[in-house]
Amino acid sequence: MTQIAEIAFKVRSKNAGPFWVTIDIFCGDTAAFDRLRAALDTAKIAALYHQPSQSLKRFDIPNLNVIKFSFPRPVIQGDKADRDMHGAAWATLLAEYEV
């Protein structure tokens, strides 16, 4: 098992407005993209973020060797239960995810 961070060039996350968060996996090259594209199961990634899998939008972008996940924030940005105002730390869960 290998962490995505060891395969991909970069994993980042950020709010896409106050109501969505988006996570980008920059795979770096075609080999890494193909490997991660095959290995990443959308339902399992949804479970990683405690989301129903139908909430996750997934974009596999071969031209950029990028896999992108977007989903509604479970708590709105700035809600009193929000723990990460910019959604920047969400990427770490995916970076540390083992495939």
Next chain:
Amino acid sequence: MPTRILIPSGVLCLGFDRAALARGVAAKPDLIAIDGGSTDSGPWSLGAGQSKYARAVTKSEWRELMLARAQAGVPLIIGTAGTCGADACVDWMFDITQELATELGQSLRVARLYSGQPAARVTQALAAGKIHPLHPAPDISAEGLAQMTNIVALAGAEQVQAALNTGADIIIAGRTTDTAIIAALPLARGDHAGAAWHGAKIAECGALCSTNPTSGVIVVDFDDAGFTVEPLATGAACTPHSVSAHMLYENADPFILFEPGGHLDVTQTKYTALDGRRVRATGSKWVPGRYTVKLEGARAAGFQTTLIAVLRDAYYVTHAQDWVDRLHPFLDALIEDRMGLAPSNYHLDFRLIGANATLGAMENRTGTPVEVGVLLIITAQTQAIAAEIGKLANPHLLHYPLTDDEELPTFAFPYSPAQSDRGAFYEFALNHVMELDDPMSAFRLTVTEVAP
């Protein structure tokens, strides 16, 4: 008509490369455009109607841009002035501009584009079926709208064009889409619509679309078929990858971008490297649609007081969650007993810094940190109640034991007093669009001749 727009940086107050800005001015742009904010930092700015940035930094960077404008002899525009683009922030930016006009001896025509929405206008639109929720959207009502401290609508190209048409030297715009301040001029001059919006999206974060993101300054050339983007800092380069990848940034869908009056579709865009630093993009498509403007609103949702205690004792570090699980009901009981307040009147939130403060229930790593910071966030209806609960909690956050039969422990407080009053707490309360028959019907434009 080809249009050249100079973008000094992704947002005012982030800094820019002075030499690159000078090169941009020398390149004879048709407009200098800079963003002033967004919802990025959270609901406070919109809720309070204040900029999150230091006035001193705002003024010193704006001074340099006003000098660049005078030298270039073209309009300077800031969108979403003062972080959130509320009317009060537009006026704050106007005050700074007036001061600088005096200090620099500049005579200026200044246009202010206001995006603030009276609750009554939105309420009427709601009743008329002209407000549509985006996904996911909070529920809204006339009563809820009336409670919002600020509602703004995101202006598009049409409202920015109206401001440009005043012949203003400087335009201080309230909330606009990030792209509108850049796309408006090429659209008005008949350049390719898809390219205008796409180039604007690529440029709105300044040099973030290049290999040297912090250098700030970029220039975009728009024409009747596409756009060309070039970073101006020495050593910075745009590549087809750096430019196309920017569509991913802060965007839930990397191919579609909704704007007032339609959407941009970049699924068929071709990116070409013209040389080692410039990229040209063609094939972007603008798809006209219903004329709607996005709304943002914030409301006060109580007041907060916080405390931090740091656990360093290894036993307490290991049992930090147990400690909180025991302390929380103890405090609830004490608040009820001493203050007569049931838990429904306030909210206590413990964050274990060093354990799971960032990810909460999603955290799947465990470990033994050296220490754990216990951040207690208290939210209540008034600052007085939140502060009183903070004082009530203070001695227990300092001394509360894990077991009844141990010597009283004492934890580390980083400062005195341990409790900090944070003031009003705001929430975002709108994720909706409003239909407009006339784009200017929800926006207000004033023009002032400013003399030194």
